[in-house]
Amino acid sequence: xxxxxxxxxxxxxxxxxxxxxxxxxxxxxxxxxxxxxxxxxxxxxxxxxxxxxxxxxxxxxxxxxxxxxxxxxxxxxxxxxxxxxxxxxxxxxxxxxxxxxxxxxxxxxxxxxxxxxxxxxxxxxxxxxxxxxxxxxxxxxxxxxxxxxxxxxxxxxxxxxxxxxxxxxxxxxxxxxxxxxxxxxxxxxxxxxxxxxxxxxxxxxxxxxxxxxxxxxxxxxxxxxxxxx
Amino acid sequence: xxxxxxxxxxxxxxxxxxxxxxxxxxxxxxxxxxxxxxxxxxxxxxxxxxxxxxxxxxxxxxxxxxxxxxxxxxxxxxxxxxxxxxxxxxxxxxxxxxxxxxxxxxxxxxxxxxxxxxxxxxxxxxxxxxxxxxxxxxxxxxxxxxxxxxxxxxxxxxxxxxxxxxxxxxxxxxxxxxxxxxxxxxxxxxxxxxxxxxxxxxxxxxxxxxxxxxxxxxxxxxxxxxxxxxxxxxxxxxxxxxxxxxxxxxxxxxxxxxxxxxxxxxxxxxxxxxxxxxxxxxxxxxxxxxxxxxxxxxxxxxxxxxxxxxxxxxxxxxxxxxxxxxxxxxxxxxxxxxxxxxxxxxxxxxxxxxxxxxxxxxxxxxxxxxxxxxxxxxxxxxxxxxxxxxxxxxxxxxxxxxxxxxxxxxxxxxxxxxxxxxxxxxxxxxxxxxxxxxxxxxxxxxxxxxxxxxxxxxxxxxxxxxxxxxxxxxxxxxxxxxxxxxxxxxxxxxxxxxxxxxxxxxxxxxxxxxxxxxxxxxxxxxxxxxxxxxxxxxxxxxxxxxxxxxxxxxxxxxxxxxxxxxxxxxxxxxxxxxxxxxxxxxxxxxxxxxxxxxxxxxxxxxxxxxxxxxxxxxxxxxxxxxxxxxxxxxxxxxxxxxxxxxxxxxxxxxxxxxxxxxxxxxxxxxxxxxxxxxxxxxxxxxxxxxxxxxxxxxxxxxxxxxxxxxxxxxxxxxxxxxxxxxxxxxxxxxxxxx
Numbered sequence: 001x002x003x004x005x006x007x008x009x010x011x012x013x014x015x016x017x018x019x020x021x022x023x024x025x026x027x028x029x030x031x032x033x034x035x036x037x038x039x040x041x042x043x044x045x046x047x048x049x050x051x052x053x054x055x056x057x058x059x060x061x062x063x064x065x066x067x068x069x070x071x072x073x074x075x076x077x078x079x080x081x082x083x084x085x086x087x088x089x090x091x092x093x094x095x096x097x098x099x100x101x102x103x104x105x106x107x108x109x110x111x112x113x114x115x116x117x118x119x120x121x122x123x124x125x126x127x128x129x130x131x132x133x134x135x136x137x138x139x140x141x142x143x144x145x146x147x148x149x150x151x152x153x154x155x156x157x158x159x160x161x162x163x164x165x166x167x168x169x170x171x172x173x174x175x176x177x178x179x180x181x182x183x184x185x186x187x188x189x190x191x192x193x194x195x196x197x198x199x200x201x202x203x204x205x206x207x208x209x210x211x212x213x214x215x216x217x218x219x220x221x222x223x224x225x226x227x228x229x
Numbered sequence: 230x231x232x233x234x235x236x237x238x239x240x241x242x243x244x245x246x247x248x249x250x251x252x253x254x255x256x257x258x259x260x261x262x263x264x265x266x267x268x269x270x271x272x273x274x275x276x277x278x279x280x281x282x283x284x285x286x287x288x289x290x291x292x293x294x295x296x297x298x299x300x301x302x303x304x305x306x307x308x309x310x311x312x313x314x315x316x317x318x319x320x321x322x323x324x325x326x327x328x329x330x331x332x333x334x335x336x337x338x339x340x341x342x343x344x345x346x347x348x349x350x351x352x353x354x355x356x357x358x359x360x361x362x363x364x365x366x367x368x369x370x371x372x373x374x375x376x377x378x379x380x381x382x383x384x385x386x387x388x389x390x391x392x393x394x395x396x397x398x399x400x401x402x403x404x405x406x407x408x409x410x411x412x413x414x415x416x417x418x419x420x421x422x423x424x425x426x427x428x429x430x431x432x433x434x435x436x437x438x439x440x441x442x443x444x445x446x447x448x449x450x451x452x453x454x455x456x457x458x459x460x461x462x463x464x465x466x467x468x469x470x471x472x473x474x475x476x477x478x479x480x481x482x483x484x485x486x487x488x489x490x491x492x493x494x495x496x497x498x499x500x501x502x503x504x505x506x507x508x509x510x511x512x513x514x515x516x517x518x519x520x521x522x523x524x525x526x527x528x529x530x531x532x533x534x535x536x537x538x539x540x541x542x543x544x545x546x547x548x549x550x551x552x553x554x555x556x557x558x559x560x561x562x563x564x565x566x567x568x569x570x571x572x573x574x575x576x577x578x579x580x581x582x583x584x585x586x587x588x589x590x591x592x593x594x595x596x597x598x599x600x601x602x603x604x605x606x607x608x609x610x611x612x613x614x615x616x617x618x619x620x621x622x623x624x625x626x627x628x629x630x631x632x633x634x635x636x637x638x639x640x641x642x643x644x645x646x647x648x649x650x651x652x653x654x655x656x657x658x659x660x661x662x663x664x665x666x667x668x669x670x671x672x673x674x675x676x677x678x679x680x681x682x683x684x685x686x687x688x689x690x691x692x693x694x695x696x697x698x699x700x701x702x703x704x705x706x707x708x709x710x711x712x713x714x715x716x717x718x719x720x721x722x723x724x725x726x727x728x729x730x731x732x733x734x735x736x737x738x739x740x741x742x743x744x745x746x747x748x749x750x751x752x753x754x755x756x757x758x759x760x761x762x763x764x765x766x767x768x769x770x771x772x773x774x775x776x777x778x779x780x781x782x783x784x785x786x787x788x789x790x791x792x793x794x795x796x797x798x799x800x801x802x803x804x805x806x807x808x809x810x811x812x813x814x815x816x817x818x819x820x821x822x823x824x825x826x827x828x829x830x831x832x833x834x835x836x837x838x839x840x841x842x843x844x845x846x847x848x849x850x851x852x853x854x855x856x857x858x859x860x861x862x863x864x865x866x867x868x869x870x871x872x873x874x875x876x877x878x879x880x881x882x883x884x885x886x887x888x889x890x891x892x893x894x895x896x897x898x899x900x901x902x903x904x905x906x907x908x909x910x911x912x913x914x915x916x917x918x919x920x921x922x923x924x925x926x927x928x929x930x931x932x933x934x935x936x937x938x939x940x941x942x943x944x945x946x947x948x949x950x951x952x953x954x955x956x957x958x959x960x961x962x963x964x965x966x967x
Binding site: 009010012013015016019020050051053054055056109110111112113139141143203205206209211212213 | 380383384387388389390472473474475477478565566649650651652653654655656657658659660661663672787788
C-alpha cells in the first residue's frame with residue numbers, strides 16, 4: 001500500500017502516522033507539503049493530527065484552503081481512500097468531504113487520555129479488521145473534538161451506516177461519562193457517502209505498539225493494507 | 230563619536246534597577262554618559278536574571294564534570310553523552326514572575342523559551358516537564374493561577390507537538406504572592422553535531438530569523454530581578470506573548486538548516502532579547518558586532534532602538550552563517566514563512582555598535598561589560614538545624630487507614646491527573662511510562678535505549694535545613710530515575726529563592742547549594758545546566774527555598790524498565806532501606822497534626838548510593854515486578870500509590886514488631902526516612918538473600934492481594950475505591966468551575 005501524508009505548517013503528528021503506516025505496510029509514506037498541488041499516485045491519503053496554522057481562525061479552516069487539499073478532494077471524489085485523524089478530521093469537515101463540524105470540547109479543556117470506543121460498522125476499508133460492536137481503547141489528544149451536525153444530518157449518517165466509531169463507557173454503552181468531549185450522539189468517526197473517506201478524532205497511530213500501552217489501532221492499518229495493496 | 234540622547238541621570242539609572250556603584254562603573258567603562266539605549270543594555274545585562282550577580286560565586290562550586298558530560302553550564306543547555314553517537318540536551322528554566330502576573334502567557338512563554346534553548350543546540354525536543362508551586366488552595370487567587378498556568382503549558386506544548394511527560398506540583402501559603410513555574414525540556418541530538426553560540430569570522434553577516442519584534446516583554450529581565458509589591462498587576466505589559474505555531478515553524482526550519490553545513494553560531498533571543506543574544510555571541514567569540522536596527526523585522530511602528538534592543542518578543546533567533554550558505558538558509562526560512570533578515574555583521578573591534586536611522590545609538594566595549602558585570606558576595610546566615618521531633622511524642626491517629634485516606638486526598642499528594650490529561654503526553658509515539666510514576670520513560674527511537682526524566686524538590690525540608698533540603702532534592706531525583714531502572718546521568722537545577730539581599734535568604738541559597746554539591750558529587754550526578762530565580766518575595770514575604778532538580782537517566786535496554794503498579798496478587802512486598810520512622814517535617818505531621826516543624830530526615834549519601842545500585846540491579850536483572858521510590862507520606866502512601874496504579878490489586882501489610890527505637894506504627898507507616906524503595910517480587914526470600922549479600926537492609930513487609938483492600942495493621946483496612954475517590958477527586962473538585 002502506497003500512502004501520502006499531507007503536511008501543513010503546524011502539523012505535528014505526521015511522524016507518528018508515518019511510523020504506523022510504515023510498520024503495517026512496509027512502505028515509507030510520502031510526505032506532501034501543503035503547497036504541492038500535485039499528489040503522488042497513492043492508495044491512501046492521510047491528513048494527520050496537529051495544529052495546522054496554529055488552529056488560528058478555527059481548527060482546520062485555513063488548512064482546508066491549501067493547494068494540496070484541492071488535489072485531495074479530487075482524488076477522494078475519484079474513490080481514493082482518505083483518512084483524516086484529529087486535526088485532519090477537522091480539515092475534512094471544513095473542506096466538505098465529511099458533514100458536520102468539530103467544536104471546542106464540552107469541558108473547554110484539552111483532553112489527552114485513552115478513551116473507550118465501539119466499532120459501529122465493519123463495512124469499510126478502515127474498519128474491516130474489527131468486529132462490529134468491538135470495544136477499543138485508543139488515545140485522544142484534542143481541544144476541539146466535539147462533533148456536531150444537525151439532527152437531519154445525524155439521522156442520515158445513522159441511516160446510511162456512516163457512523164464508524166462511537167465513544168462509549170467502560171461497559172461499552174454510549175453515556176455522558178464515556179463521551180468527554182460532548183460529541184453529538186457520541187460520534188468519534190464518520191464516513192463519506194462512498195465510504196472511502198473516514199474522519200476519526202482519536203489517534204490510532206498512537207495505539208500500534210504494545211510497549212506504548214496498547215495495539216487497538218493496529219487492525220485499522222492492517223485492514224487498509226489488506227484492502228488497498 | 231556622537232551618541233544619540235546621551236543625557237542620562239543617576240535617577241534614570243536607579244529606575245533601571247542599577248545601583249549607584251554599578252552606574253559609576255558604567256561611566257568608567259564608557260568614559261562618558263550612556264545613551265538611553267546603552268543604559269537599557271547595561272541594566273539588562275547586569276540584572277540579576279542575566280548576570281547571576283548574587284549567585285555566581287556559589288554556582289561555581291557545583292560539580293559540573295564527568296566522562297558523560299559533553300557540555301556543562303554556560304551554554305543554552307547541558308549536553309550529555311548517551312552512547313551510540315547520541316546526546317541528550319536538557320535544561321530547566323523559571324518563568325515565575327510573568328506567570329503570576331499573567332498565568333497563561335507567562336507559563337506558555339516559559340515552555341517556549343526552554344524549548345528554544347534546547348533546539349538552539351541542534352537537538353529535537355522529545356519531552357517537556359514542569360515543576361509548579363502555587364499558594365494555599367484557600368487563597369482567592371490560587372484556582373485562577375492553577376487554571377491559567379496549566380492551560381498555558383498545555384497550549385504551548387500541545388501545539389508545538391512535544392509531549393509533556395512529567396512534573397510536580399506543591400501548594401503552600403508561602404507561594405501566595407509568588408507562584409513558581411519551572412519548565413524543563415529534554416532533546417536528542419547527534420553527539421558530534423551540537424551547535425554553540427560563540428560567533429566566528431569577522432565580516433560574517435549576523436542574521437535574524439523567526440517572528441517579528443514587537444513591544445512586548447520590554448524589561449522582562451529587570452522585572453524578574455525585583456520583588457513584587459501591590460503594584461504587581463501593573464507589570465502586565467512586561468510579560469511576553471507566545472505563539473507556539475511560529476515556534477513550531479522555527480523549530481522545523483532550524484533543524485532543517487542544522488542538517489546542512491551552514492551554521493557557525495546560533496543563539497535564541499530569550500531574556501533581554503536581542504541585547505543578550507548579540508552580546509553572548511560576539512563576547513564568546515571575542516569579536517565585535519555592528520547591528521543596523523532598521524533591518525530588524527518589526528511588527529509595530531516607530532519602535533526606538535531602546536525598545537528593539539530590550540524587546541522580549543518570542544520565537545526569534547540570531548545566527549551567524551557561513552557566507553556561502555546564506556541563499557540556502559534564506560530559502561529554508563522563507564519556505565516556513567519566517568522572517569530572515571541580515572541585521573548586521575561581525576567586526577574585530579570588540580564593541581557592540583547599534584545603528585538606527587543613520588545615527589549610532591550605542592557603542593559599548595563588550596568584554597568590559599561582560600567581565601565587569603557585578604558579582605556580589607552577599608552576607609548570609611546559616612540556618613540552624615531544628616530540634617529532632619521525637620516520633621513517640623507524635624500522637625497516634627484514631628485510625629491509621631483514615632490518616633492514610635486524609636493524606637492521599639491532601640493537596641500535595643492528591644492525583645495530578647486533572648493536570649496531565651490537559652497535556653499531550655503521547656505525541657511522538659515514544660512515551661513508555663506516562664505521567665504519574667516516579668519518572669517518565671521516553672524511548673529513543675531506533676535504539677534499545679530510553680531516557681528517564683523527573684523533576685523534584687521538597688521545599689519544606691529546604692526551609693527547615695537548607696543543606697539537608699538541597700541534598701534531598703538531588704537524591705530524590707536520583708532515586709526517581711533509579712526506581713525505573715535507569716542509570717542517572719546528570720541534572721539541571723532551578724534555584725528559586727527570595728530576596729538575596731536578606732542574609733537569611735542568602736543563607737538558604739548557600740545552604741541548598743552546599744547540600745546539592747555534596748550529593749551531586751557523591752552520586753556522580755553532575756550539574757550541566759540551570760537557572761536562578763531570586764526576589765520571589767511579595768511585601769517582604771519570601772517563598773520557601775525551592776531548588777528544583779531536573780534529573781535525566783538512561784536505560785540501555787528499555788524492555789528492562791520498572792513501573793510502580795502492582796502486577797499480580799500473592800507477591801511479596803519488600804521494603805529496601807532502613808526505617809526509623811522520621812516524622813519531623815513529614816506530610817503526616819503537617820496534614821494530620823497541623824505542625825510544620827522539626828529537622829528534615831537526614832541524608833546518608835553512601836546509603837543512597839548502595840540502596841539505589843541494589844534496586845537498579847534488581848530491575849535490570851528482571852528480578853522484581855514493581856518498584857517505587859519512597860518520599861512524601863512515606864511507606865503507606867507509596868504502597869497505596871502502587872495499588873491505585875494497578876488493575877484492582879490490593880496489599881496486606883504486616884508491620885514488624887521490632888521497629889527500631891520502639892517507634893509507633895504511624896511513624897513506621899508515614900515516616901519519611903530517605904534512601905528507601907518498595908519493590909514486589911514473586912519470591913521475596915530470594916530478594917532478601919541478595920540484599921544480605923549486598924549489605925543492603927531489606928525486609929518483607931507484606932504481600933499483594935486481589936481483595937480490593939489495603940490492610941495496614943491487623944483489621945485496619947480501607948477499600949481502594951474509597952482511597953481512589955479521595956485521591957483522584959481532590960483536584961477536579963477544587964478546580965470545578967475555574
